[in-house]
Amino acid sequence: LPLTTENLAAIGAEVPVPSYDRSQVTPGIVHLGVGGFHRAHQAMYLDRLMNDGEALDWGIRGIGVLPHDARMKEVMDAQDGLYTLVLKDPDGSREPRVIGSILDFLHAPADPDAAIEAMADPRIRIVSLTVTEGGYNIDAVTGEFVLDEPGVAADLTDGAVPRTSFGLVTEALRRRRDRGVPAFTVMSCDNIQGNGHVARKVFTTFATAKDAELGAWISENVRFPNCMVDRITPGTTDDDRAEVTDRFGIEDAWPVVCEPFVQWVLEDDFGLGRPPYEDAGVQVVDDVEPYELMKLRLLNASHQALCYFGYLAGYRLVHDVAQDPLFATFLLAYMEREGTPTLAPVPGIDLDAYRRELISRFSNGEVRDTVARLCNESSDRIPKWLIPVIKEQIASGGEFFRAAAVVASWARYAEGVDEQGEPIEVSDRIAERLVATAQKNRTDPTAFIADRSLFGDLADDEGFVAEYTATLASLHAKGARATLEDLVAR
Ligand code: NAD
Known part of the structure; x- marks a missing residue:
């Protein structure tokens, strides 16, 4: 009817x-x-x-x-x-x-x-x-x-x-x-x-x-x-x-x-x-901020942490990525060691349970959420959800190599060609500019992060640049899966 x-x-x-x-x-x-x-x-x-x-x-x-x-x-x-x-x-x-x-x-x-x-x-x-x-x-x-x-x-x-x-x-x-x-x-x-x-x-x-x-x-x-x-x-x-x-x-x-x-x-x-x-x-x-930060820096940032690596590793559906133990381990480590330390106390929420629930929500095979959807409009998302985590972790002396690796995975994805040489359709308001810059990655490894409208002054931070360029080089040399294995083993 x-x-x-x-x-x-x-x-x-x-x-x-x-x-x-x-x-x-x-x-x-x-x-x-x-x-x-x-x-x-x-x-x-x-x-x-x-x-x-x-x-x-x-x-x-x-x-x-x-x-x-x-x-x-x-x-x-x-x-x-x-x-x-x-x-x-x-x-x-x-x-x-x-x-x-x-x-x-x-x-x-x-x-x-x-x-x-x-x-x-x-x-x-x-x-x-x-x-x-x-x-x-x-x-x-x-x-x-x-x-x-x-x-x-x-x-x-x-x-x-x-x-x-x-x-x-x-x-x-x-x-x-x-x-x-x-x-x-x-x-x-x-x-x-x-x-x-x-x-x-x-x-x-x-x-x-x-x-x-x-x-x-x-x-x-x-x-x-x-x-x-x-x-x-x-x-x-x-x-x-x-x-x-x-x-x-x-x-x-x-x-x-x-x-x-x-x-x-x-x-x-x-x-x-x-x-x-x-x-x-x-x-x-009365105050939404602790809940917002929890959601943006754990859920949304984890979406970015899984989508580029996942796409490059050949996955097209989010649950397939989240059900892969290598990815789940990486996501949990990002959340525990990098995302969570930047949060204020969140009244009434058990953060450990929240993180685990996220992995199980991402793993829901019925929802059939696509990796491509998460990769869309990255230039609006990475600067708002992930870059603040990196900056705060740098300032407090905490770990940030996983988040830096996620930025590198975006840069690799934005090259517009996957690991099999097939084209990637980069869907972003500024796709043309992103792809043009990312295509310089191999000869100028900091070209992508030099864009201050997206990354602020992160390109001036030696520690960040070292982590970012190391992951980018590894993505070029070994591919997404092997790179992730190294990151998880650290
Ligand atoms: P959608 O593509 O189904 O709908 C987006 C809507 O926004 C459309 O009506 C579109 O016309 C409108 N829109 C886009 N750009 C606009 C602009 N510049 N000016 C005016 N209208 C504009 O997407 P959706 O799934 O409904 O998500 C919309 C937003 O909801 C997300 O960007 C996010 O902020 C929020 N959100 C989405 C989800 C999700 O899982 N889909 C979860 C939490 C929050």
Whole structure:
């Protein structure tokens, strides 16, 4: 059966569907960047609350900011905002559920004014975002918002029709101010350390450049809570679509599949209230930072620690890498000896158990997360997740050779040719530049790390350079597997 409101009752005989009357749910949240993750995470938590009769005034309206989000618009329109979320247990069992918390979807490029008005609507109290790490337009080294990025620069010109998240959100806030409607809270749910602080910086910087008075108003009136989010959500494949039809009888053009694990640690800082997220299992805390650092430096950095070595060793699926004892040993050693020493105490978390759970989550063969997904957009990830670990370990005199080796594995991967001489498709905003630089690796072994916009002044640190170049040379001479064996034996 096609997934529509009309067919919900029939679908409900096989698969859990919303138990609440969706026509009675009113919007309270606008979300920018309705991808797999938002649909596996915040929208799922709200659906959980709504099934318990709570948060019925916190329905979500989705907004797609990029031209390619037209596809999501088509699907969401055809399916009345409904989609199937399938949790994949490692034992092969599935937990499907039809999620109903997203009420509708707007495509900003097609109708920017409708997107702005959706956010200006006084019923909206939160604008949340999952627009990827790169979506914040921050210079990796200076940490500053890049005002001359072409899209941003265009949005900053007088009378421009907004195209970027910054332009759209700022214009919505301007309209609210002018109409006497209080500001919504801006809640970033992206994988960025201090995501609330970063969101505050980018939105107020943009707004100030556009209109200093508005920037001051936003800075005074908009709350930007920080949060840590976690649930491994790979991109949806055709096999996933086929499985939803074959196993559950639902024709869903864009289901979401993910692991069973889910976590959200959220700072309680909302200007106009929030859904009772804690009733759905969210940890609402005063200080998110220790949890964020734990997640970024253990989970996310480990993803980078496994993806380039794994790809070069011939693996294409994450669980195959994590199930290989050589890799698991390397990852645990990185986490224990390098990642963990940089963390502050994390209240209520047993870090040893957390590290082991990560290896078992990565090993879930049902999720079929791809190594390629983890290699994507590395230039946004390595500088934010791994470089800080290296810098802090250097400063404190701790070990960092494994993290330095991960940087070398990225440099080797970015050469764009694998160990069999086959091309690697490097997918990165700055892929061209990365590949061009990495191709100098053999003649100029520090060319890659000389890029200060990615690595800051690490290339000036002799200890780091020694570790990095040694691993890079070993990758060229012996390949990824033998290099990893040496690293694990140290
Ligand atoms: P996705 O590719 O399914 O969706 C990404 C969404 O972001 C799309 O709607 C896209 O249009 C939008 N987007 C990208 N760049 C943008 C920009 N510059 N401006 C506005 N919108 C932009 O990806 P996803 O799996 O939903 O992941 C999105 C983000 O969620 C990640 O980058 C990460 O920060 C966070 N996250 C993901 C996972 C995961 O396992 N997938 C886990 C934790 C956190």
